[in-house]
Amino acid sequence: MTAENQGHARRARLKRVVVVNPANYGRNMAGLRPPFGLLTLVSGLMGLGVEVIWIDADLIRSRQKVFAELRDYLDCDLLMIGGLSTAYKSIKEIISFVESSGSSIKIVVGGRVAKDTGDVVWKFNPRLDMLCRQEGEFVVKDYVEHWPDYKKVRGIEYRMGDDIVVNDVAPTPATFADVPRMRWEILDKSYFAEQGFLLTGRGCPYKCGFCRKKDSLVEKHRSMEFEEILDDIRYLLEKRGVNKITFVDEFFMQNKKRVENLCHAFQTLGVSFSWVCTTRANIIGEGDVPLLRLMKESGCSAINMGLESGSQDMLDKMNKKLRIEQSERAVSAARRAGLKIRPTFIFGFPGETRRTALESVRWRRRWGLKGGFFYATPYPGSDLYDQWLQRDSVDLAKEEAWLLMGPNLNYCNVNLTDMPDWKLRLLGIECALRLNPKRFISKKIQGLKRRLKGS
Missing domain, CATH: 3.20.20.70 (Aldolase class I)
Structure with missing residues (x-):
């Protein structure tokens, strides 16, 4: 870890995060593609000194195996789930499992499913704490620096009682240079078969x-x-x-x-x-x-x-x-x-x-x-x-x-x-x-x- 990253780690309030790539049940395994958005999100978190636990439900495809793996990490600070709208069923299953477990882990959903169907995600998933409608890799820095103060995290919405509070928009770089490099090493060999x-x-x-x-x-x-x-x-x-x-x-x-x-x-x-x-x-x-x-x-x-x-x-x-x-x-x-x-x-x-x-x-x-x-x-x-x-x-x-x-x-x-x-x-x-x-x-x-x- 570089000196810069060590500095981030010392002052980071957000310590451990579980990132789940939800299953896309309508796609067969031959069509397995890397979740590029989540890979850059993970890279951004790790670059800021956060410990990341990666669970690939799209690869595992077994609900019970995913839940068994997730159960061991429900003491983390935050659970991040992101994907396309075609992964909504898997996202809902994961949120329901966390709710039934009684865990107090905070849950945020991002990706296109949040951007395009956020109202549905909010209404039918009462256990959900936050929604990120922007590109997640540009929001993680605020998470790390301000956690657990939701009000200061730009680019998200959060639940406060019966209300949904919408924060300011996070800045989005005009070029690709500021996008974190993808962490290829976290992917299973099946992605490269x-x-x-x-x-x-x-x-x-x-x-x-x-x-x-x-x-x-x-x-x-x-x-x-x-x-x-x-x-x-x-x-x-x-x-x-x-x-x-x-x-x-x-x-x-x-x-x-x-x-x-x-x-x-x-x-x-x-x-x-x-x-x-x-x-x-x-x-x-x-x-x-x-x-x-x-x-x-x-x-x-x-x-x-x-x-x-x-x-x-x-x-x-x-x-x-x-x-x-x-x-x-x-x-x-x-x-x-x-x-x-x-x-x-x-x-x-x-x-x-x-x-x-x-x-x-x-x-x-x-x-x-x-x-x-x-x-x-x-x-x-x-x-x-x-x-x-x-x-x-x-x-x-x-x-x-x-x-x-x-x-x-x-x-x-x-x-x-x-x-x-x-x-x-x-x-x-x-x-x-x-x-x-x-x-x-x-x-x-x-x-x-x-x-x-x-x-």
Whole structure:
């Protein structure tokens, strides 16, 4: 521990904290990804001299095992739980367990579930003490310095009797330089079984209607320092033994000069590896073929791209800020460079009709983009979610039931179109068959086998 950290430890009132990564029951283990927000939160706490106990419920997936592990640490000062709204069921279970145990440990919930569904979290979890709607790593310093005086902790809300007190907003740095480095070492080897995931930036200036990014905190893109990216890559390659890395940034290719410099740096690391990134279609075109070829030479094998629809009407309704011809130029450029495109498409967004759905199918077939599609799903924090709440007059009880159900965009959880349910289901089947009949039949057979095995 450095002298600076020792100084923090001597004056810290917050001594021991349990941080729980809640289970995301709707995601299978093959989709296990590092909880980047919690990793930086843990790093911030440890850097300030706080002892952190890490419990990964998303990895354990057994309620009883999680509770048994947590029971040993209920004498800590604080229990921090953070995650997406899809982890709400696990968060509620953990809070209920603490309540039933009779422990007096203070509980704070953060992450997108707090930011986007805070009213639900407060109402149906009376044992909850605090809620953090901001990025937690920028709040922990106040926790450490002022604990247990909630009034001085910027960026949180806390319960006082029957009232919820909202504190001042915590300052959020404009760059990634002040974000604590992630503590990779706390993660189990299961996170690196097939590949490594790396987040090198946050934020997206676009406001697509289906995305959980409508708040101002994430509008400006912030990137990690160049050398820090290389340090993390070296760690993943040398210490964790991965040979493939997926960059999960929503806007990885925003700064093309940075991408070019990274490609050159990858070629000098002395270790070959393949990598995948994500970008928007309107960012790349025919003029970027040389850069795309450089990416391929440095190990890039594919680009994830949210094309969403082959119907301009639907793209406009989604507020995608994308033209069909831009998608075509992006696909063409990537293919000229020898890169594989891994597109995503959405079916059933409000305004979808048989005409728009089949228009999208025909466009995809013309460009050889068969694959499947995701169903439009209202996730908290998106404009689509607000539309659904208003359209169906959803109160807090119904909203919590939706969160507990764990909506999954691989299925039609709710009909958001003007079509009857039966017509939407039939249209979905028709589109899937027109796109890739072998894939559709194979998935149906696999589903039948799972049901027979379960019975």
